[in-house]
Amino acid sequence: MTRWINIVIILYCFLTIVGCTEKPESVDYTKYVDPFIGTQHEGHCFPGATTPMGMVQVSPESYNNYYKGYEMDHVTGYQFNDPWLIGFTQTHLNGVGCPSMSDILLMPFGKKDIDPSSRFNYRSTYQKENEIATPGYYRVYLDDHNVNVELTAAEHSAYHRYTYDHADSAKLLVDLQYGVSWDINSISSNVLEANQQFNDEYTLTGYRKGSVWAPRDLFYVMKFNKKITSKSILSAPENKEEKAPRYILGFDMEANNQLEVLIGVSTVGVNEAKENLEAEITAWNSFDKIRKQSKQKWNKILRKIDVEGSKDEKIAFYTSLYHLFIQPTNIADVNGKYRTASNEVKDASCGKFYSTLSLWDTYRAANPMYTILSPELVGDMLTSMLDSYTTMTIDPDNPKEANRYLPRWQLWGKETHTMVGNHAVPVFVDAYLKGIKPINYTDEQMFEAVWTSVTKPHYRNHVELIDSFGYIPYDAKRSSIDDGKETVSRLLENIYDDHCASLLAKELGKKKEFDFLINRAGFYKNVYHSESGFMRGRNAKGEFKENIDLTEVVGEWVEGSDFTEGNAYHYQFHVQHDVPGLVNLMGGENAIATKLDSMFYSSSKPEVKTLVWNIHGTMGQYWHGNEPCHHVPYLYKYSSKPQETDKIVKTLVDDYYHNRPDGLMGNDDCGQMSAWYMFSSLGFYPVDPCGGEYILGAPQISKAVINLPNGKEFTMEAKNLSDENHIVQSVTLNGAPLDRRYITHKEIVNGGILVFQMGCKD
Template identity: 70%
Template sequence: MFAIGLLSCQNEINGTDYTQYVNPFIGTQNEGHTFPGATTPHGMVQPSPESYNTYYKGYEMDHVAGYQYNDPWLLGFTQTHLNGVGCPSMSDILLLPINTDTINSESRFNFKSAYRKETEIAKPGYYKVFLDDFKVKVELTATEHVAYHKYTFDNPEDARLLIDLQYGVSWDINTISSNILEASQQFESEYVLSGYRKAKEWAARDLYYVIKFNKPVVTKRQLPAAKGTTEKAPRYVLDFNMEGHQELEILIGVSTVGIKEAKKNLEAEVASWNTFDSVRKNTNQKWNAILNTISIQGGKKKKEAFYTSLYHLYIQPNNIADVDGQYRSANSGIQKASSGKYYSTLSLWDTFRAANPMYTILSPELVSDINTSMLDSYTHMVTDSLNPKEANKYLPRWQLWGKETHTMVGNHAVPVIVDAYLKGIKPKQYTDDDIFDAVWISVTKPHYRNHVQLIDSFGYIPYDVKLSSIDDGRETVSRLLEGIYDDYAAARFAEKLGKSNEANFLYKRAGYYKNVYDKESGFMRGKNANGVFRKHVDNTEVVGEWLEGSDFTEGNAFHYQFHVLHDIPGLQQLMEGKQAFEKKLDQLFFSKSKPEVKTLVWNIHGTYGQYWHGNEPCHHLPYLYKYTNAPEKTDKIIKTLVDEYYYTKPDGLMGNDDCGQMSAWYMFSVLGFYPVNPTGGEYVLGAPQVEEATIRLPNNKMFTIKANNLTDKNFVVKSIMLNGKKIDRNYINHNEIINGGELIFEMGNY
């Protein structure tokens, strides 16, 4: 809090409100899957609108965050959301202010309102819109655990409110009636509704809530479930005595622990009614404290794209612990967070690549708390010897509100924890032995999708062998390549701790990428138990877990051809040298064909030849030319991606933001460096996209990047100076950044 206060003072001194450059609507149309509503940094609640359109094929994939910018109607406003993910969940507790009781309640989609885009405003910590059908101005803001709604009715004598406790986004809008597994609720008075709900979509989540009104409820009507369905949670229409006022204020406090705790969270964070503007201002200051960490020189659109990326980066992970540090763990037990906070919403397959390394530069204290949370998760995990998925402990893979979703592959909490540790950022309350135990068990004991028994037996994952019920013959190449990167990270940790035997074992396994490289085709290939590579592969086809016998995870042969983050020189040698390596990169980036999903409704956007910027396994690929004799090709590709694949419109993200990973890629690339190997402590030097940027480091030092002679034509790096000395290497290390200094790029034409 002291740091936030200090930075808030700096903002006032500097006279810069960085929130003016944030546009929460960026990424809300098509596949960005961001949301425009109000949130604090890492807030547990994130009230935001739910939009609706005439149903179409692919509707659910578009609406995983509950909102699409071009939709003509709003269904209401829910209290929880996810930023840029690829699976639907959340959108808990829908509220919609209305002014009529004549709506046919047979379908929940009958409750909706048209609105005009000119009335819709979104800023960090604030959202506003006018509902034309009901003549109500809606304003939203939030604290960490409390959603604050303010509705101004044109006709307050008709003020009503729909509360839908069953609603939540899902893979099928026709199955919302089965979204809730358990529910209970009660009107404690004419001012208070409290309750509990367990929603099932993606991961079963426990949510306790209290809803308070500043005006008394005079009548309440429970709506019947849709025809032919039964629902566990009700929908209510409430009438209020507005007492001669136009404004209705509503506070919603939440907790994973209990109703009493939800009330404590509310009371601790919102002191009284009629404080909407002060809460909004305080949340704005919290955002300014974060946005103030980097200043860039550039035009308005460049600043808008950059600071919106920084904003998206800090929407998550979300602290789901109560104000007293309690949270509900995966086995439904109540735990006390070791750091006082419990960070969940961990999209680690995505974020380990750039988002988590960016946090190590900007927010080391946050990193310590995130990693402490992951070790808390490991510590409190309950194993089940009868369930092969849960027979051994493991660090989170994709954790949502304290529950493991088993989504994606790899054990990428391992490189996140190891990278931070090697940078001097350690978890709280855990010894080195505690940390190593979690890392070692996660990468050496079998659990869902890590296939260590097969890897140790064959040196790869045969697609035609099952040693256990969790060996499913899917994504076998990706699971190997991603898993052995975790082995590399664990090996570095073991080496740091002087555990040479463990380090040697893990380093050996980290070299197993060579076992799936097919020299005949020049690609990574699936392999059977007899050591025979798969034949007749369509290198352009994107495959994944949805296909039995698939080689890759949301990617194709081109993408995973280069997925050896920890050993680019070794990969070059495997491909017969730098020149051949460069040629293969050319074949990827300058291919006339595009990656294509042929077995799902999935329109891929953001491609550059076979490169697919909208999905994470590709994110390091533009920087690989820096390992060749043609580094200028990186500079050209980076400029194209920054200028054309990120822009300041609702459809300005060419792919899911994936909990800030797309945004972190943009930030690194604008600044001029990128963590190709996220656990190496090094950042490959790219080509900065602004003339000057300054990072205000947490240790009160500053690191400045300058790009001399940068223009639309002069975008190629000709030379680099670090603190007045020319450097000829292709990287800068972490310590050189956090010690402060000046990095100067001399730019020229292509």
């Protein structure tokens, strides 16, 4: 009898162990994602439903009483604490600093008498406990309209499901003019042209060309599962002329209180929008099926990294991973066609066309993270950017477009001319050096695009002045693109691109081009003001500016500005490609440690004095909420005080990232803030984001396993990690001491175990 009892006990223990050991495919990682993180204040994230890299992001638009700085808060259409929702739109940007998108607003309601003279009179209050968001799904109950709203999405399609408490009075507002902009009162100018038509009693199709940030072509098909029984066109609010109409639709609800709406979109045409929709959503009453598919797609992304830690740590990490893979977005149709910047319809070389490229932000950490987790995606992104380059229309009469260049900040295939530098270049070169290449393009074609981008003049790329002076004088002008603004930042960021291009030239055996580029990459020394120890603007005579306010944040909005969304402290350290050279320039390891201390432990903070801009996420003069600072905490590793990196990274992770709506202290900027968090939590960071070296920092989670695309695993362990033990004592790689400040990309993708021994001693 005892023998049988023992067998039963052993069998029970075996089954228990098996039952508790989940395979990655069975784990629901989406439960650790909170889409509301970053939706309050400066995070500028949206809570609605989308798929990884999907063209559609269906999400609510919120509204508050107008206040100073309202537009800055609402560039992505939603703020968590707003008391009203005004509808649900089909497209959004994640974490950006400029407004655009929020196309095609729908608002279900049941009231018969709403004054249409204001666009916002159809708003509704809601209770936060009745608002739910998970990857691929959003739900809210509209208190004023007695409607439960559910949203999910496929790549090119939005799926709305409305459940009315009173089906007999069910109505739907369709606002084809609405979109976010810099002025809430200028929605009437958001659309440049539009046309639309009801094809039958169940279908509305049309076209709208949005004007905000960059002109965008959007074709759509909207289908209803209930017959339209009434439709009325509302007058434009405040009697302003508008290009696109607002409709109020009524339906034959067939004694059913549920209305479903499907919306397919395309940049090419209405027929393509229909094809996209029909390929992705094949039947009515399939909302739950599409939601499940979206969830599965997100789990496929989220399982790329297995994290051990507390629930809060997992939520912070997996939400960051979620934000990272919302963009860039694939705007090619299911048949691979897309609309170019020159308004031609082309076949994407790889079948997909990735746009929404916030490269000034993402080249720093987001793009290097993609090279680890999704090299195939990186190859497609490179291909898309070369497609953009080769289809670009040159206009000799327009200095901005007189030469081709790789995308800078591209929105739905259209260049916005936002920010400085040509930071597609480091993305290309970093990927190439890691063995990732574009599809259907040769090395020579890629180099030609890189070379032209960094050596031919175009908007904010002042190569003629740089080649003549060795810097950009703020008082010299060779063409209409020379405006004397942001001159130090434009130099420093452009010559970083030169450095990256030189690495590609060297790899391809182009000595002449390498010599030219590597020489120009050293021009940061030409704007270093040795007396003050800061980078500073110079005039054509070579004289440095005097009496500079070191704390003032300036940009293109300031005449004669030195910097781009930054101040002298921030760009003091913007030499990512030659940190040892910068250390020597500043006087050595002790000197740069002192300079870093003066930044992080300053009693003053950076300040925008010419705009309504409340800066969040500062530590002394360090500004974590904006990207030019992101590598600076790791510069202590090049100084006499390397342990300061460990301390500051812990402070930034603990105090600047929180699992709450205001948990991002700055714009997420298409995943860059999130990528910084992921790298820093894993214990390494790409100070120079080109070439494959990651500076070792201090991990913030106890263990993570990167499930590499090649089938291998790379494991990071932080032994003895705690709030007290946050200083790195030693590091081993595959059991051998790692007595250097970096780990390489090759070492990561080959798989292995990186172990940090943590302690409290400096």
